[in-house]
Structure formats: C-alpha cells, structure tokens
Amino acid sequence: MARDVQLLTKGFSPGKALGLFAKAHPDAGGIASFVGKVRPDGGVKVLELISYERLTLPGMEKLADEVEGRWQLDGLLIHHRTGHMRPGAPIVLVAAAARHRRDAFEAVDFAMDHLKSRSWFWKREKRGDGWHWIEPRAQDHDDAKRWDI
Amino acid sequence: MARDVQLLTKGFSPGKALGLFAKAHPDAGGIASFVGKVRPDGGVKVLELISYERLTLPGMEKLADEVEGRWQLDGLLIHHRTGHMRPGAPIVLVAAAARHRRDAFEAVDFAMDHLKSRSWFWKREKRGDGWHWIEPRAQDHDDAKRWDI
Amino acid sequence: MAVTVVFIGKLADLAGEGEREVAAPLIWAGLADALGAEIAAAVSDDRTKIAVNGEVLADKTALSASDGDEVALLPPVSGG
Amino acid sequence: MAVTVVFIGKLADLAGEGEREVAAPLIWAGLADALGAEIAAAVSDDRTKIAVNGEVLADKTALSASDGDEVALLPPVSGG
DSSP: OOOEEEEEESSSOHHHHHHHHHHHHTTTEEEEEEEEEOOOTTTOEEEEEEEOTTHHHHHHHHHHHHHHSSSSOEEEEEEEEEEEEOOOOOOEEOOOEESSHHHHHHHHHHHEEEEEEESSSSEEEEEEEEEEOOOHHHHHHHHHTTTTO | OOEEEEESSSSOOHHHHHHHHHHHHHOSSSSEEEEOOOOOOOOOOOEEEOTTTHHHHHHHHHHHHHHHHHHHSSSSEEEEEEEETTTTTTEEEEEESSHHHHHHHHHHHHHHHHHHHHEEEEEEEEEEEEEEEEOOOOOHHHHTTOOOO | HHHHHEEOTTHHHHHHHEEEESSEEEGGGGGHHHHOHHHHHHSSOOOOOSEEEEEEEEGGOOEEHHHTOOOEEEEOOOOO | OOEEEEEHHHHHHHHHHEEEEEESEEGGHHHHHHOOHHHHHHHSSOOOOEETEEEEOOOOOOEOOOTOOEEEEOOOOOOO
C-alpha cells in the first residue's frame, strides 16, 4: 500500500494534494477524504499547533500502521500542519483510496478521530485577549472511543 | 445551506469540483468527500449508467433534502455521472461542508449509501462477451439499511 | 390519443427500443395487449415499478394512464 | 554532563523557555531541585507525561535520564 504521511510547517493546498493522490491511485474504486480547517468563529485570530519532533511524526506513522492493519486500502494520505495558522487555513487532510467504499470511509473517519484527540499536538488560540491553550472537546474523546474494541 | 446537485452527462474533474466547493465554504470547519470511480477490474471495458429524466435528478434533490434535514451542514454537493464511462473515470462525487466533523462524515456516508442502492440509476457493463446488467451488491443494500431508523 | 411508454434498462433490451406510443387509455389489465406478453410478464415481477409522469405508483396494478401521459417501466435500480 | 529538558505547550509558558540543560542524572525525585517546585508540581499532574529520547514512560516516576538524554515534559495533547 502506498503511504504518504507528512508533518507540514507551511500552508498547503488540500485540493492539489488530493488531485495528486487520486492520480497516484487510478485503480482504486473510491477515495474518501476529510479536510479540517481553522474555524473562524470565537474571535480566533491565530491558531498555533505545536508538535514535538521525536513523537509527532512517528506517532502519525504509527497511526498509519494501525489504519493499514484495520482496513483494506490501496493508498493512505495523512498531511498535518504545525505552526501558526489563520482562520480558514487547512490544518489536516486525510485521504484513503480503497476498492470498497466502506474501507475508505472508515479509515479516514478513524484517522481523523485519532488525530483530533490522541495525536501528539498541542494547540493554542490567539484571541482579542491573548493566547489560550486548547484541550480536545469531550466530543472528540467520545469519537475516538468508538474505535476501542 | 448552499446546495449543488448535478446529473452530469460528460466527464468531470472531482478535484476541481472539490476545490471550488471548498472555496465556496470558507467558514466550514471541515469538508468530507467521496469520489467513486469505475473500477478497472473484472475485464470491464465500458460502464453505462442510465438515468430517467423524470426521476433521477428529482430523486437526487430529494436525497439532498433528507441529508439537509438529518445533519447540520454549511454546504452539500452531489455530482453524479450518467452515460458511458471508461475504467478509472469518476462516477460520483459527494462532499459535505460542516462546522462539526461528524456531521460532514455521516452526511457523505449516508448520501453514498443511498446513491449506491436506492437512487434511480440502472447500470450495465461491457465485457469481452458483451453487455451485462448490474444490480447492487448485497453489501450495498446492507450499507443503506444501517440508516433506516 | 396516445400514451408514451418508456422502457428502462433491461426492459429496453426486451422491447428493442427506448419508448413506444400506445393507444390511450393504458391500464394494468391492458399491458399484455398493448406491449406483448413478454414485457407484461417482466413488468409483473415484484421488483419492477411503474411511474406515471414521474410519479412512482405505490400500487402498480392501479395503473391508469390517459392521452399524453408518460408511463415508465422501471426494473430494479442498480445504484450509481 | 547534561540532560536536555524540553518543555511543551503550557509547560513552556511556565518554564519561560522551550528547553533547558540540567545536570545529569535526572530522576523523578530530583525534578523539583532541577526545575523548580512549580514545574515539578505541573509534571506531577496525572495527565502530564514524560518521554525520554522519544519514548513515553509508562511510569513517569521511573524517570532516570543520563548525560545526553532528552527529557520531554508533555502536557495533555490538544489534538490536531
């Protein structure tokens, strides 16, 4: 299976990355994907995502291992930003190419749930009154728990 | 909610359509999508999808109504091909933009399950020995049943 | 004084054409006379549906089409 | 003869810097002496983890870092 896992320090175009991913997997019956962006609500001016070199990318690779082990895929892409981002900027792109639709969907869904609550990122938001550290929403924890068998 | 439902008679670029959809929804926190293509296995040379004007597009609009009613979305895109397609060609693109990830995922998942087994399309494949009519896989029926409450 | 009958999918193969004009009115009991026994038998299949002017009949045996109506004979859908 | 301590997220705010060199060896009981009571208290929080050279300790009180090691103090992750 072709895998493309990247921790990005600069802005990226999810549309372009998806187009290349689709081209790289002409034989897959379907491609499911998710793009997460900085939400412009709550007066957020800047979002900062902090990674730790020795854990973050290795953790993303481990996640990809787990996804590959659970679902039958032709290809898997996980691109995740780190650093400072403005509202509307893409943070994460996950895409899975598979012969069967359900495999592609579940792989992306699982990877996103994992990334949102269990991956090695720390996050803070700059609002009018300065920086605030963010923890995962309870919903994100619940989402991730769905997969614990 | 902005809705873009189209029955297409010619080839299209899912990447381009997704890019435009993302641009049209800068405020959405996330966009989930699925692209289904003609699978190149089984010796299929051409796939023909047949629609019936008075039911197919109205049915897709009704599906979009149902999706809108079930999930909180900022935008919904359903593009579906009809006519003759070669292996590797895109058949369907569904994308949902939402504030919350789960809404976007489930909306696309549901719409795909519906399109794959309950929408007004008839399908045949041309193989080495001629044309064969296709019915939904049992899996597709089971997928759709998941949503029947 | 005609009803347009639209044949979809397999039924178009069977009919040898995509649509045909038949004399109005067209009712369930008159299908074999209007379209032949083979097509009438295929339409009797539980999974075959009938739409009149784009409205799928809940009970296809209640078919009653008048002049100008379009009757579509719909085999089981394949999905997209 | 130094251990590099990396402060992540909130802990970097508390430390006023991203990393600091402290004398080796560094063990759990020596954290307050090496980094101050405030940081040691924050590291005691159940949800704070410790990694040594990129390996997260299952039991952080077993911390035992030698010269050249990198010790990362990890607050609860926020998710991406």
